[in-house]
Every structure is written in structure tokens, then in C-alpha cells.
Amino acid sequence: TSGSGFKVRPESQRLQRTLFHEKQKLIENCLFGVDINPNSVKICMLRLWIELLKNAYYRSEGGGNEELGGIDKVKPNSTNSTNLTNSTNLTDLETLPNIDINIKTGNSLISRFPLDSNLSKFGQKEKNIIEQYRNSVRDYKKERNRSKKKELQNIISSLKNDIKTDISKKDPKLLKLNNLKNELDKLENQTELFEQTKKDLKDQTAKKKKLQTELTKLTKEIEDIRSNAIYRNAFEWRFEFPEVLNEEGEYEGFDVVIGNPPYIFARENFSNSLKDYYSSNYITSQYQVNLFLLFIERTISILKTQGKYSLIIPNSVLMTSSASSLRKHLLNQTSIYSIINLMGSTFEGVNVETVILTGQMTNKEVSSKKISIYINEGQNIKLLHSKDQNIFMLNEGYELTVFSNEISDQITLKLRKNSLILDSLVQIKAGLKAYESGKGIPKQSPEDVKNRPFDFNYKFDKNTYKYLEGKNVGRYNLEWSGTFLRYGLHLAAPRTFDIFEDEKIIIREITNKKPYLISATYTNDIYLFNMSNIAIVSRKDFKVSLKYILAVLNSKLIS
Template identity: 35%
Template sequence: YRNAVKTYRNAENKEQKREMKKLIADIKGNFKTTLGLSDVNKTKLRRLEGEVENLQGQIFLIPETKAERTKREKKIAKLNNEIDKLKVEIEDIENGRMYENALEWRFEFPEVLNNDGVFIGFDVVMGNPPYIRQEEIKELKPLLQTNFITYSGTADLYVFFAERGFKILKTQGQFCYIMPNKWMQAGYGKALRTYILENQLQEIIDFGDIQIFEEATTYPCILNASKQQQNTNFVSATVKTLNYINEFAVYIKSISNQIKVETLNDEIWVISSDSDQKLLSRIKSNCVSLAEYIDNKSFRGILTGLTEAFLIDNNKMIELINQNSKNKKVIKPILQGRNIEKYLTPNIEKHILFIPWHFPLEINSNIKGASIEAESVFQKDYPAIYNHLLGYKEKLERRNSVETGIRYEWYAMQRWASDYYEEFEKPKIMYQIFQTKPCFIYDEQGLYCNNSMWIISKADKVLLAILNSKMGWWLISKYCTAIQNGFQLIWKYFGQIPIPKANPKQGEVITSLVDQILTAKKSDSKADTTTLETEIDQLVYQLYELTPEEIQIIEG
């Protein structure tokens, strides 16, 4: 094969090249593998055959019972079945059948080898790697962890295709993928970000939430890079439309920005214009992260595992309380993340049956796992609620099979915020995870929420104003993952937006304006508070100490 490759690479004419290509194809077709005795499959085969031999040759001082003989024969049959399958697998490997439908690039592209048959790499690697989520590749994870430095347990499959693409490049070779843009912000993309910075980042074209594949909802970007020393700058472009007048390349050139590579590290990549980058850098130096500002007290809503069982309307709430006033203890007002408008607390139409693990003995730390005692007390003390949930028992038991009835009782919520449920009772900020416009509300009613919403456990109306302002939305657009027409406020990223600390006088003025908006919205949900919100926008700009030019950047 090496001789054929050498002749192919140095062929004097097309005929000689064709002959060598045919020879290489013949070699590929006849490729065989010889597995040594230490091979893992051969070792396993010997072990299984040994087990069968021992079971078949057993000598019994006391004759085995019929049941024992049946059990031994079943085990022998099972081992023989494994042996037959393993022999077929070994034969397939040794006969080269595993290569029949494989694309082995050293056979297909002899140009990537030097005259000695040593791999030197491709000039160009370009492609569209599979968009397969990490949940679908669980069985591959041990293999991926062993073979890829970009491995993360939550990384989607395209991450590993990106690393492999760079690995099969020759020095100074060109890399170009269209792939999901999540690696720039996701925690699982940290190792990939580091890996790319070890090469030459040339261009990132981000399509944001624009859908370019008809058959799937994706958030793609085009990554151009090279396997060589890093540049000082790279080109960034954020595509706003697919209805451009000229060719795509001309359109990209018209919206491109030069960004300094030194502004990037393994943390979240905020890919914006140079002016945006400078503004963000200055703001960050004068602020703290949202996570630090609120002492990291942001929490996910309740996850019941079966909404229809735990969610009740006002009529059902009244019915249960009339049957026993004690039931009021476990009935909580809840927001479902629907029809939420900023500053407006909607009318409460639904309540949740708040049933912790081991209820009503949830404070008993000695209970480990599903408790028969807890269920007995629940049935006795809260018969109406117990009977209501009993109607859903079959569905409730089909929830997470490794937990329901094992870690907690069939009637309990799946995730009941055991470490922070008290925070729902306090004044707080609540927000939707998926937002197409600023949507933060202030709650003083002790509202709970489902897992489509989160809470910020801080009674801070200045923070509410910042998050609902134009400035807040601009920061969200820089730090959070794009979705169609909006952003996904994953706490890991949302918690990094910079927040300024208002002095007492600033805080007093902004709080007064927020109170006016809240009062107006409470009296009339459709009240026009545009003037008050505009005043807040200007005061928030002052908090961030923005210049008129910087305000223009925020307002586009």
C-alpha cells in the first residue's frame, strides 16, 4: 500500500495514476486484520469458553436438584449465545467486513499521506456536522471522553466533529464548518473555545435566531479557522436577514467587524462589533455580575412531573378548603409562565398542590426514600387531597421510574425546591426563561411558579427597572442564547450580565417610578406607562455612566 501511494503521488502520467488507484482499491477490498491473543475480544472469548467448560464439567458430591440443573443449563445456554455472537464479531473484524461500508480516508485520499505512507493531513476540512444532542449519544460518552480533549459530559456531537476536523488538517490547512452557535456560550463549549484559540480564528458568521435549514430549528454559525499561529484580529458578522440584495459574501463584508482575539478566553464569547466590545469591557470594569449582585439567589420554579395532577383551578381550591381548612396549608398560588407582561402581576387563576417528598413528614430527616408511614399520615390528615391525587396514581407512578416510589412517594412532586421553597413566599422578582422582550415582574403575594420561570430572591425594584429597561435587554442579547425572535435566559449566562450599584438618591428616584408603574398596572393592566419607562431608561443609562454615543449603540 505504501509503495502504491508513493507511485500514485509521483505518477508520471494519468494512466499510471489510474493503475495505482485501482491497486489501492484492490488493497482496500482485501484488507484484513489479525487480532492477537491479547485482543480484548479474544480475551473475552477465552474467558466465556472457560466458564462454559467449568459449568459443563462440574462434579457434585451431592447430586444437584432439578431446579439447580435447570439454572446451570440456562446459564450455559446464555454463555454459548454470547460466545456465538462474539465469534461472528471477531470474524467480521478479521475479514475486514467492518470496512465494507466505511470511508477510510487513508484509502480514499492517498494525497494526505507522504511518500512513506505517513499521514500529513488535508488542505481543507469543511462540512456541516450532525446536530445530535448529548442525550442521544450516552453509549458513546466513554469512548469520546478517552479520545477527545474537548470532551464534556453535556457536549453535543458536533463538538467532537469540530476537534476531529482540526486534527486531520495539515499545518496551515483551512477549516470551515457550519454548526450550532451554542459552543460560544454553553458550559460544554469551554474546552472547544480553548481549543480554537490554540489555532487561528479567522471568522465567525453568526445567524442568531434566523432559521436557514427548513427541516430543523437550529441556531447556526459559520466558523472559519486555520491550523496555524493565532492572528491579532478575527472577523465577526451577525446576520440579520436572508433577504440581502447582493451576493452573500458581499453582504457579509458589509456587516463585518474586526475583533481583537485577546478579548476572548475560555469563558463566554460575546461576539459583537468593536464598539460593542469596548462598551462591554468598560461597563464590566465598573459593575458586578448579576449573580454576585443578588448573592446568587436565583432559583428555578417547581417541577411536579405531572401538571394535571397538582394544578387546580379556583373552584377546586375552594372545594378542598371547604372540606378541611387544613388543606389551605398545601395550596399555593402559581404562575405558569403564560401571558406575562413586564411590571404586571397577572390575576391568579391556578393553584398548585404543594406536596414535598415524604409529606407530611418532610421535616423528618430520618426518612430516606419512599415512606409508607408518610403516606399513611397523609391519607389520614389530608384525605381530600390524597383522594384527588389517588385519581392520578397510575400516571404519577409512571414518572421518572428510577425515583418515583423509590426516592419519594408516588404522590409527591418530582422537584419541590427543598433547599429554597421558602423564597417563593418572600417579595421577589420573577421572570420567564424564554423571552422575546423584557419580561420581569415584582411579586409580593407569595406566588410560586413552574419550571418555565425562575425567581430572583431579592426585593429590589431598582434591579427590576434595570432588567426591564432597554439597557437590560441589550445586555441580555449579548450574554444569553438566541432563540427565534428572542433569548433563552439560562442562569449560567444570564447571571453574568453586569449590574451597577445605585447610590441612595438614584435608588429612591428609580424606585418611585417603578412604584408608579406597578400601581398603574394593578389598577388597569392596559395602562400606558411608556413615559415612566422612558424616564427609567434614561436613569438606567446614568447608572451605567453611558455617553450619548454609547446610548446610540444601545438603541441601535
């Protein structure tokens, strides 16, 4: 900028440089992230770089530093001015670190290798691989030369493959496969000293056939696992971040995990193989697959002992029956520090009430630990009370009744003793599931799930009916969007038709804001509705007024 100059204040130089390098140290060595969405990963890296740029500075040829921040404009041609564009002392901006190795794309819920899988043997060679891997990652973060960066990427990739190969050697399926191969080879190549009887030959042939069948089956299982689409974006926590491995290459875990899990249920068209994986690897998927429950369980698993976690999650995790296994897991494995009720929807466009759950992983039985319960009052977070963590182990379904005080606990106990459970008076039914690959008769394809061929904007035939989603159900009213659905066995989970044609109460599963949390309405018209709604229908052996129940459910008292 011709005609204008700048004077750099020495104290600002020191501050700017210090802030830059302290932030750089934290970003390079302390912050790690994983997201399945590559755009989210790019945004995260960009925000971290922007944070560093706030304290960027110029490097001088003599080794000193002239900062961009903390500069004063002075008169042109002043003897003490320094023109930043023409100065011979200043060269380039201090370059930003390669943080792409810390912020990665992948499905953090899916891994081929368990966290506790060991290297097949751990000698000096394996120790050198781990050390070289750790050093290469450290060098990559600071390397500015493009060709050297590429070279380091190749080295890191090769070292990860070495670790992956070594861990694979202890895979039980591969060990069994090798044993079967050896046994079959021994049987086919053994030399008999004496002539075999017909019975011996028959037995040997049968044994060979059995081994060959087992070998073929196991080989197919291994190939299916290797080629399974669910592993396409798998993220290997076991070795992707060398910073959380110890000297022996064992996974130790993170000091802190912070997250905001996605709020997605099984009805979001997960494939059967994906559901099977979740059911086999997560205790929280016993009832139904619910992503935010899986993420909470994953959070606990990747922590080191005494590691801390903090998560923004739906408040339904505190009470719903589908989260009982998770609550038991949390109460047994962690000390819960605090639960903050955020009182309303936290994120724009997401109508879900949330809480902040904070705690610490522990390797011993949780002692009499007090959980601090807070409530959001707009500008302030107010402490309501504290509750002993162990008392929740006594609750049915390990319910975390944290927001009730002693008086409300007594009222709840009295109500339970002197009241009837709703499903003893009526039938409570879930809505249908229209689409899921591999479900329905004939089985639906992935294209069916994508194209939704049973949806119409007019009445296609006599089996086509008005269709409701959760957003269409209000308090005492329905706002039908004009969508029709063709009913039949071709649907993924059609349910019995009587719940759609009889008189019923339809309740939207996602709650409203206070004071009326429940959205329920009555209708005796035929409406199909999906799993984001719940139906209440009369029992055949016991009659009660559904309109009376509706009035109770929609009351401020029940909310």
C-alpha cells in the first residue's frame, strides 16, 4: 500500500506469536475429530485454521517475527515506519499446520478391529513400527513441502497397513481358517503304513468333505466381511490416532470426548447388515437401533480410564425404555458429574428437548457420587439440587429421574401405588414402516427406498389412504399434507389394518415445548401413519372413552 506505513509494537509481537504457537500446540496435539460427512470435516478444519489466522504473524529473514496483529498506523515517510509490503526484513506469513491428519472422515460407529485387539506379537520390530508411525504423523503436521508431505502420507499409510496386517493375524476367524486348511492338507497328504479298510476310507472321505464344507463356508464369511458395504467408511479407532496408543501399541483412549450425536432411529432405513452389526457390537441396540444411544456408548468405549465426556443429547435418554441398557451402562461404568436441562430446543429446526450430560469413565465400582442437576434459565444456569447416583440403580429401567425433588418423588410414588398403567386400559401401537431394503413382499430394493413407489398425491386405488407423519399431528388437530400411501404386504412393516381404521388417538412421538409437551388428537377416519406416531386403540375386553383419555393426555398436568 503505497504511501502508508505501519509501526509494530514489541509487546504485541510477543503476544501475537505466543498466542499463535499456543493455539497451534493445542490444535496439533490435543484436538481430534471424526465425522462421516466430508463437508463437516472441511468446515471443522477451516474453523481451526481461522482461529489460528487471528494470531498470524510474518516471519522475518533474520529469524525474528513481525506480527499482523497489534499494529499502529503512522504518517507516511516517517523515519520509524515499516512498510509491510516493501520491507526487506519480512518474508512469508507463518504457515498453518497440516491438521487434516487430526480431523478425519469416517463412520465412527463402524470398525473392523475391536479396540482391545492386540498385535500378534510385540517385539522390538513392532515397537519400532509404532514409534515410526508416531514420528511420521508428528513430522507430517509440520511439513510444508508438498512432495515431502506426499512421501510422509505414503509412509503413514504403509505403517498403518503393517499394523492392520499384524492385528488381523489374531482374528479368530482367520486362525480357524488356517487350522482347517492345515487339517485338510494333513488329511489329504498323509501316508498310510497299512492298506485302509473300506470303513476307514469312507470315514476319511466324510471327514474331508466336512472340512471342505467348513472351509468354504468360513472363507465366504471372511470375504463377505471384507467386502461388506457397511465397512466402506469404517473408522479404525484402534490405530488411526497414534497419540492414543501406548509404547506397546495398545489402545489407551482419549482424555476428553465432546459430542453432539445425530438424533436418528432405526426407521431411518438402516440396512439389515448394518442393524446386525450394531446388535452384535453395541449393548444399547438390544431394543431398537437408535444412533444417539450408540454414539453415547461409543463415547464411553474410546475414553481412557478416568477420561471425561460431555454430550448434548435428547432428554428422552433419561427415561425411555429403549435407553435402559445405556443408562445401566453409564451408571456402572461412569461417574456422572452433572445433567443440565437446556429447557427447550437447542438447535434451530430440530424440535427436540436436550440435556448436557457430563461425567467421567471409571475402572472401579461407582461410589456414592452426587450428580449435580442444573436448569437453563435463559442467561443463567441454575443449580436445582444434587442426587446420589446409586439410587437410580434401584429404579425400574434405571430411569434417571433427576429433575424431581423429594416432594415430587413422593407424589410419583403415591401416583404409582394408586393409579392404573395406561396400557392396562387400552392398546398402544406403533405406526407402520413404509420402506426398508429387504423388507416387504416382494422384498423392497434400495431403489424402492429411494424412489418411494407407494407414495401418491392422489387416491391411486381402493387400498390407497391418507398418510400422516409426526409433523402432521397436533394437539387436538390433524394437518394432513396431501400424501397418500398404498397399503399392503409390500410395505416394510404394514402393521394390522384395524389400528388405522378404528377410532383411535394418534400421538406424535416428538414432544412440543412447554407448557403442552404432548401432541395428541382423536379421529375415527382412516389414516395410515408412520412410526413417528403412536396409536391408542380400545381393548376388545375392556371399554374406556378414548376422548376422556385424550383430554387427560393433552392436559398441562400430564405434560
